[in-house]
Amino acid sequence: MKVMVMIIMNKNQAGVSRATEQRVQRAIKSLGFRPNHSAGVLRTGMTSTIGLLVQDIAEPFQSELAGAIEEVAADRGFLVIIVSSHSDPNREKESALALCSRRVDGLVLVPTVGSQAYLKPEMDSGTPIVAVDRPAQDLAADTVLSDNSQGMKLAVDHLVSQGHTMIGYLGDRPDLYTSVERLAGYKSGLLDCGIPVRPDLIFGQSPAEEALTQSLEALVSAGATAVITGNTWTTFSALLLIRRLARPLKHVAFDDFKLSSLLDPPLTVIAQDPRSMGRAAAETLMSRIKGDLGPRQKIILETRLIAR
Amino acid sequence: MKVMVMIIMNKNQAGVSRATEQRVQRAIKSLGFRPNHSAGVLRTGMTSTIGLLVQDIAEPFQSELAGAIEEVAADRGFLVIIVSSHSDPNREKESALALCSRRVDGLVLVPTVGSQAYLKPEMDSGTPIVAVDRPAQDLAADTVLSDNSQGMKLAVDHLVSQGHTMIGYLGDRPDLYTSVERLAGYKSGLLDCGIPVRPDLIFGQSPAEEALTQSLEALVSAGATAVITGNTWTTFSALLLIRRLARPLKHVAFDDFKLSSLLDPPLTVIAQDPRSMGRAAAETLMSRIKGDLGPRQKIILETRLIAR
DNA sequence: CTGAAAGCGCTTACAG
């Protein structure tokens, strides 16, 4: 039976009569026969599957990234195994190696803070790897990033053009790549405008509510008239806190989000484009899978300011 | 080499000296050897992989669902292949069969409007399938649903208790399962309160902006003092439109979303719990994979009203 | 208990 099926499926030309072919096709359908993909994998080495290792698939930025990657993959006949590292380097490593054991044809990952050196053997043996949102550490992977620093400069310029000079910054944990870049953009944005950088206006921490409350109060009493929040969670918490302030504080947020346009007072944001990032990452990966051996690529996508 | 590795990895007891074992372990590491999962699949028939077929992984509700499913799967050592059907029955079918060809140990799907009868052979041959958010058509799959109708009754009760009797309803396409359930809840909620159902206050359509504008105007001129929006996209569009109305319109929305608490005026919502739905679906699937042959299950999760 | 050999289901190189 299975041999016949294979014959029919592979060469739909002569040799077998039309009637027989139809009979077999019907048998395939009624018996629910599906070729065993794993057997083909064993023979050909190709899985038509890629791995995607994100921080957390439940978060909007990451899921939009994943949606774009899946779309490109689907267009090319690939499926995507998605795993969340929850920002834990050990889980990242375990999951990445599980994906490699499944012989994915390529891997897109949002690296955690740890080193990705453990993936070197995989790359050397021909599995292409693309890092997205942050660069990989100790691994010569292709990379797709947002221009975090340029975005933060836009935010600073925008506020300065509105007359602000005391601009606070509420960033994320300072050990994250994006934090470093955004803080650098903030500082150079100020310096470019001839405004001194004041350390008492800069805070970098995980977006926990209590710490944030303190930081915001410190900003205000240091005389800040505006604040930039450096990531979505901080933005959400800050939105609540800012409303309760006696004096209004102009707020610009890094990262757009659904409904940002509906807030009152309106919120100006720096928007990354997760769909474009995902598409770029997936397309880079796909061309590597097809055999592109060109030099390592670093794709940096501009961010834009949406003034409100 | 590989044989030795297998020997070491499978039985880490006697027979091989500690020194040799360490040498081999080091060799594994330096050569980057990873057992080929597909070969094992071919032999054992188990992939330790499940399939997840959602409408669109980029949408918040679906990605939270996916996050919970992935978490349960990861706990049990399973990976998840995620595919988006984009509400297209043909893509659903193609993707589902691609997953079956990869011999996933089980499948969770958010069914599209089409029939899922094509999956019967898979179920019969032992692949468990769980439908989530909507029931599968023509397929005896386990099912995990929100109690849409109960949620809509909560919304109606809430508005009636505030004195509203002219309550409009802006639903989604009427052919969706959730639309049918929510509309039924709206109607029976009104009837339970002794309020007649007025067809001129009921609209069901895809959440396209222009159509919605007309519907909302029609509601208002029919005398509605409150409106319930039946899905997130309609809610977002309606939020903008309602602000522009001359007379205030009390608004209750089906489905919670990030930042709903920050809106002005505040928005009362009926909240589903996608994480719990995902967890229930994944746990049901996992127990089926483990061999649970009990009767078909239908799990219905309550929704709750968050008054603001 | 140990170790060689069979076999999972495909694909493809090869003999006829």
Next chain:
DNA sequence: CTGAAAGCGCTTACAG
């Protein structure tokens, strides 16, 4: 051109 046979890399049933 056709068709039987080898082989991908594991796991496990089986012989020694």
